[in-house]
Amino acid sequence: MNVSPKLCYNMFWKIHSCIMTSVRESGEVGLGTLLDGINGPQDLKSLSLGQLEKLAGEIRELLIHTVSANGGHLAPNLGVVELTLALHRTFNSPNDKFIWDVGHQAYVHKILTGRRRQFSTLRQTGGISGFPKRCESQHDVFGVGHSSTSISSALGVALARDMSGDTYNVIGIIGDGSLTGGQAYEALNHAGHLNINLTVVLNDNEMSIAKNVGAMSEYLAKLRTAPTYSKVKHDIEYLLRRIPAIGESVAKTAERVKDSLKYLLVPGMLFEELGFTYFGPIDGHNIPLILDVLDKTKSIKGPVLIHLLTQKGKGYAPAECNADKFHGVGPFCIDTGEIIKNGGAPSYTQVFGDTLVKLAEQNPDIVAITAAMPEGTGLKKFSARFPERFFDVGIAEQHAVTLAAGMATQGKRPVVAVYSTFLQRGYDQILHDVCLQNLPVIFMLDRAGIVGEDGATHHGVFDYSFLRHIPNMVMMAPKDENELRHMLYTATQLNGPVAIRYPRGSGVGAESKPDFTQLELGKSEELLLGKDLVLLAIGTMAAACCQAAALLAPKGIEAGVVNARFVKPLDGQLIRRLARDKGVIITVEDNVLAGGFGSAVLEYINAQQLNWVKVLRLGLPDKYIEHGPRNYLLSRHGLDPQGIAASAEAFIRQFGVRK
Numbered sequence: 001m002n003v004s005p006k007l008c009y010n011m012f013w014k015i016h017s018c019i020m021t022s023v024r025e026s027g028e029v030g031l032g033t034l035l036d037g038i039n040g041p042q043d044l045k046s047l048s049l050g051q052l053e054k055l056a057g058e059i060r061e062l063l064i065h066t067v068s069a070n071g072g073h074l075a076p077n078l079g080v081v082e083l084t085l086a087l088h089r090t091f092n093s094p095n096d097k098f099i100w101d102v103g104h105q106a107y108v109h110k111i112l113t114g115r116r117r118q119f120s121t122l123r124q125t126g127g128i129s130g131f132p133k134r135c136e137s138q139h140d141v142f143g144v145g146h147s148s149t150s151i152s153s154a155l156g157v158a159l160a161r162d163m164s165g166d167t168y169n170v171i172g173i174i175g176d177g178s179l180t181g182g183q184a185y186e187a188l189n190h191a192g193h194l195n196i197n198l199t200v201v202l203n204d205n206e207m208s209i210a211k212n213v214g215a216m217s218e219y220l221a222k223l224r225t226a227p228t229y230s231k232v233k234h235d236i237e238y239l240l241r242r243i244p245a246i247g248e249s250v251a252k253t254a255e256r257v258k259d260s261l262k263y264l265l266v267p268g269m270l271f272e273e274l275g276f277t278y279f280g281p282i283d284g285h286n287i288p289l290i291l292d293v294l295d296k297t298k299s300i301k302g303p304v305l306i307h308l309l310t311q312k313g314k315g316y317a318p319a320e321c322n323a324d325k326f327h328g329v330g331p332f333c334i335d336t337g338e339i340i341k342n343g344g345a346p347s348y349t350q351v352f353g354d355t356l357v358k359l360a361e362q363n364p365d366i367v368a369i370t371a372a373m374p375e376g377t378g379l380k381k382f383s384a385r386f387p388e389r390f391f392d393v394g395i396a397e398q399h400a401v402t403l404a405a406g407m408a409t410q411g412k413r414p415v416v417a418v419y420s421t422f423l424q425r426g427y428d429q430i431l432h433d434v435c436l437q438n439l440p441v442i443f444m445l446d447r448a449g450i451v452g453e454d455g456a457t458h459h460g461v462f463d464y465s466f467l468r469h470i471p472n473m474v475m476m477a478p479k480d481e482n483e484l485r486h487m488l489y490t491a492t493q494l495n496g497p498v499a500i501r502y503p504r505g506s507g508v509g510a511e512s513k514p515d516f517t518q519l520e521l522g523k524s525e526e527l528l529l530g531k532d533l534v535l536l537a538i539g540t541m542a543a544a545c546c547q548a549a550a551l552l553a554p555k556g557i558e559a560g561v562v563n564a565r566f567v568k569p570l571d572g573q574l575i576r577r578l579a580r581d582k583g584v585i586i587t588v589e590d591n592v593l594a595g596g597f598g599s600a601v602l603e604y605i606n607a608q609q610l611n612w613v614k615v616l617r618l619g620l621p622d623k624y625i626e627h628g629p630r631n632y633l634l635s636r637h638g639l640d641p642q643g644i645a646a647s648a649e650a651f652i653r654q655f656g657v658r659k
């Protein structure tokens, strides 16, 4: 009988799932196993190679089991199991310092550094974070969540080490996707120049979240198929030493010979040219091989780059086949790999993506730009429909912004779709390259407000504050997914920079008609009338405010609700009227209070000398918000209907109701 490898693999996977199901049912994942004996990295030192390989399997089971329940970054972690084991086996953390790029692949590191028993709390309220965090463990040397920082921070640690006369090892671990970010090159440039002792491990799985893009990615692919440079170096040295009589002296000049030969044998040794000693490419799932190369590179002076080839999702068939889907995933069924869906209305992301395609069908100047997140930002459809008008620039938000500015000077209508938190990278480019020249670039800020389980590094709670003060910028936030459509349409009709911010996840199920309405610039929408106070809401806070008003009514408080729509320009006319008629304004936003929407309203009231108005600002405090479910975090910060109603009631009781 002829059995295809794919069929074999599927059969293996079925048997494996059955075993896993019974293990899960007995509630024994990772207990009574090798993993159970790992209380810290020191416990790895005595394990045999066979045991390390068995441990790798147990870690994979634990990863799959935990992420299937809590959600998280499964595929990146499955890909670095062997690498992380080898790192902790070779080096001595926390004396030696590991610095992870993005940090979404540091689960194995967490498991091996004393957090195995807390691992079931991953990404949950009060539980361990999905990213390295200095306050969580001394093994987490550098906090992270945004990409391409590892070489910079590792270099900083290495420089500090040398200044203090210490001798520990510093190892930065960066993925091929993160190597598309400009900061990584700034750091390579600096490290190569300093000739400092520093190890960079490049974990190359040919994937960012989506397939990796760019010339560097193509260069890595060339290295992948070229003869192993480290092997070539070794072989040349070996051969030269074996030449009778002259062997030793020739071997002494081997360094020079190798230097000339390497150009012939391996095209464009970019990393070596930058001052790094390059090792690779090496199979990143072969523990003895990784141990060997780590051991060898330990004694090399100057910066070293070890290029490992890994497979994202390794060991779990659904993640191997769909590495992008399992990059960051919600709870899923282990046996089938199916994501457990909440159902509900289409997400803001989807509505944006569909709307952009519609608008682009009518306007050939519309182009779309993503920084390595075509799926997450909803641009997948656009990329399929208009491949020549779609640009994935890699993890390069700064470049994305200035690229858009350049296109806008030539009459294009660039739409930069980006997560709010990652646009923080492009602040100067927005200010200096886009707004100063008043260029019509549209910024679509997804994942604005509280994002949930990714936590402090990912909440998009600063965007009102870092965008609204920039001259020429128009900033809007829709109350629902249907309004998002009209806002995007409106943005295409304006002739300057526009930012629109909206949250992660489902819309409210708002009905949408096929036509578009151009919204009046700086005009808000009165949703509910109420004589005692007004809840002046921005974005999705409008719905919470309507519910809060309903909670206040039985208490004899008549609250009006306004959907502000614009953070900039503000609806000054409305604010003056509210000040005159009600005298109590409560602003509500899911942004930090500092410099946010409420601050804008206060500035306006001050500028107009409407001094009698009582203003309460509800929003997020001047601190980083931890990880946890989005609704829980909103309620914890008083931004759910109950919280808003309670604050409004207390405020009105303190300042009285104007009759």
Ligand SMILES: Cc1ncc(C[n+]2csc(CCOP(=O)(O)OP(=O)(O)O)c2C)c(N)n1
Residues within 6 Å of the ligand: 076, 079, 101, 102, 104, 105, 145, 146, 147, 174, 175, 176, 177, 178, 179, 203, 205, 207, 208, 209, 312, 327, 371, 372, 373, 395, 397, 422, 425
């Ligand atoms: C500045 C910034 N932009 C975007 C992201 C979103 N993001 C997280 S991981 C990732 C891909 C990283 O790819 P790579 O470094 O190769 O890691 P892999 O997941 O492949 O192991 C992206 C785009 C981010 N974390 N930071």
Ligand SMILES: CC(=O)[C@@H](O)[C@H](O)COP(=O)(O)O
Residues within 6 Å of the ligand: 073, 102, 104, 145, 209, 327, 328, 376, 447, 451, 454, 504
């Ligand atoms: C690590 C990272 O930055 C992304 O993977 C992020 O976690 C994606 O989040 P979403 O699930 O909101 O797309």
Ligand SMILES: [Mg+2]
Residues within 6 Å of the ligand: 175, 176, 177, 178, 203, 204, 205, 206, 207, 208
């Ligand atoms: Mg990668």
